Amino acid sequence: MNRQVCLVSRPKGMPSVDNFKVTTREIPKVGKGEVLIKTLFLSVDPYMQGRIGGRASSHPPFALDQPANGDGVGRVVESSHPDFNPGDYVSGFLDWADYSLLPGSALLRFDPKEVSPAQELSVLGAAPLTGYFGLLDIGQPKEGETVVISGAAGAVGMTVGQIAKIKGCRVVGIAGSDLKADYLREVLGFDEAINYKSLHWMAMLEQACSKGVDIYFDNVGGAITDEVMKKINRHARVVLCGQISSYNLEQPDVGPRHFRQLIVKSALAKGFLVRLDYQSRFPEGRQQMHEWLHQGKIKPCETIIFGLENIPKAFLGLFTGENLGKQLVQVE
Numbered sequence: 619m620n621r622q623v624c625l626v627s628r629p630k631g632m633p634s635v636d637n638f639k640v641t642t643r644e645i646p647k648v649g650k651g652e653v654l655i656k657t658l659f660l661s662v663d664p665y666m667q668g669r670i671g672g673r674a675s676s677h678p679p680f681a682l683d684q685p686a687n688g689d690g691v692g693r694v695v696e697s698s699h700p701d702f703n704p705g706d707y708v709s710g711f712l713d714w715a716d717y718s719l720l721p722g723s724a725l726l727r728f729d730p731k732e733v734s735p736a737q738e739l740s741v742l743g744a745a746p747l748t749g750y751f752g753l754l755d756i757g758q759p760k761e762g763e764t765v766v767i768s769g770a771a772g773a774v775g776m777t778v779g780q781i782a783k784i785k786g787c788r789v790v791g792i793a794g795s796d797l798k799a800d801y802l803r804e805v806l807g808f809d810e811a812i813n814y815k816s817l818h819w820m821a822m823l824e825q826a827c828s829k830g831v832d833i834y835f836d837n838v839g840g841a842i843t844d845e846v847m848k849k850i851n852r853h854a855r856v857v858l859c860g861q862i863s864s865y866n867l868e869q870p871d872v873g874p875r876h877f878r879q880l881i882v883k884s885a886l887a888k889g890f891l892v893r894l895d896y897q898s899r900f901p902e903g904r905q906q907m908h909e910w911l912h913q914g915k916i917k918p919c920e921t922i923i924f925g926l927e928n929i930p931k932a933f934l935g936l937f938t939g940e941n942l943g944k945q946l947v948q949v950e
């Protein structure tokens with residue numbers, strides 16, 4: 619039988635585990651060109667909040683009473699597609715379920731001796747590639763520049779910081795605990811890391827950005843962004859990646875308006891959706907990230923929760939900062 623985690627009701631504002639239910643159905647039969655996959659790991663990502671709430675972005679909303687889905691990795695159990703054989707390791711858009719049935723054309727095979735199943739998501743998946751393209755394509759980092767990253771201890775933020783270090787930048791990360799800040803500095807080599815929940819974080823940011831901010835990679839928005847925006851330099855680039863601080867608000871948040879600051883600093887602010895804007899370049903990003911991983915320049919970091927039934931809990935933890943690096947759910 620196939621356990622599936624389904625969305626059963628749409629919340630207003632912050633979801634809860636009660637919006638989901640585990641149901642059991644038959645394992646689907648393999649049709650022509652299709653592949654049956656047994657799930658190993660599933661990724662939970664902040665953008666799923668919109669899909670739960672019924673809003674489309676690069677993906678449609680989750681359908682009620684159907685298994686939710688997202689990035690995942692698994693092993694082929696049965697295949698009627700010529701490119702896949704039982705036992706192959708694959709990544710793709712899998713159901714939140716023990717088994718998924720997908721067309722072979724929607725799957726990517728990977729070698730677990732080259733990259734572990736968890737790293738396939740934490741280093742080569744959509745979240746790290748968001749950091750890769752957002753920083754390199756929009757941020758255009760140059761040696762010696764100061765890069766500030768909000769949400770720095772998450773899957774995207776960690777990637778941005780490590781690539782910025784590879785490019786010779788001074789890197790300042792902002793994250794939600796001392797433990798996360800220590801990890802960014804001591805393990806990943808960030809120059810400065812600030813806990814935005816500490817009393818004097820604004821003074822620490824001021825000190826860390828004594829030469830201003832050349833690139834701001836924004837994952838969170840809200841009060842943190844208001845503070846960083848005051849410090850941007852002339853010709854700064856603001857990479858608008860995410861606004862997680864506002865995803866669960868029922869009313870729009872009103873704060874300082876930043877357009878004047880962009881004008882007087884001749885700065886650029888650009889948003890993007892990685893799957894709509896960069897999907898065709900994923901192979902290039904994966905190849906470079908793979909190389910850096912093997913050179914030890916990118917360190918993988920995952921927080922793993924066990925059990926398919928815990929996927930809603932893992933997702934909700936993204937909004938309370940439970941994760942360090944990529945949040946994954948291990949299904950088998």
Ligand SMILES: NC(=O)c1ccc[n+]([C@@H]2O[C@H](COP(=O)([O-])OP(=O)(O)OC[C@H]3O[C@@H](n4cnc5c(N)ncnc54)[C@H](OP(=O)(O)O)[C@@H]3O)[C@@H](O)[C@H]2O)c1
Pocket residue numbers: 663664665744745748769770771772773774775792793794795798837838840858859860861862863864890891892893935936937938939940941942943944945
């Ligand atoms: N544009 C795109 O195509 C694209 C693609 C992927 C992701 N994104 C966005 O990029 C951002 C990061 O994604 P991710 O996958 O790397 O997630 P993540 O960082 O792994 O997880 C979310 C983190 O956000 C922080 N957070 C939660 N609520 C917050 C709040 N109110 N204020 C400040 N920080 C808060 C928490 O860390 P702390 O402990 O530090 O608070 C949490 O660990 C998200 O906004 C996401 O929507 C955009």
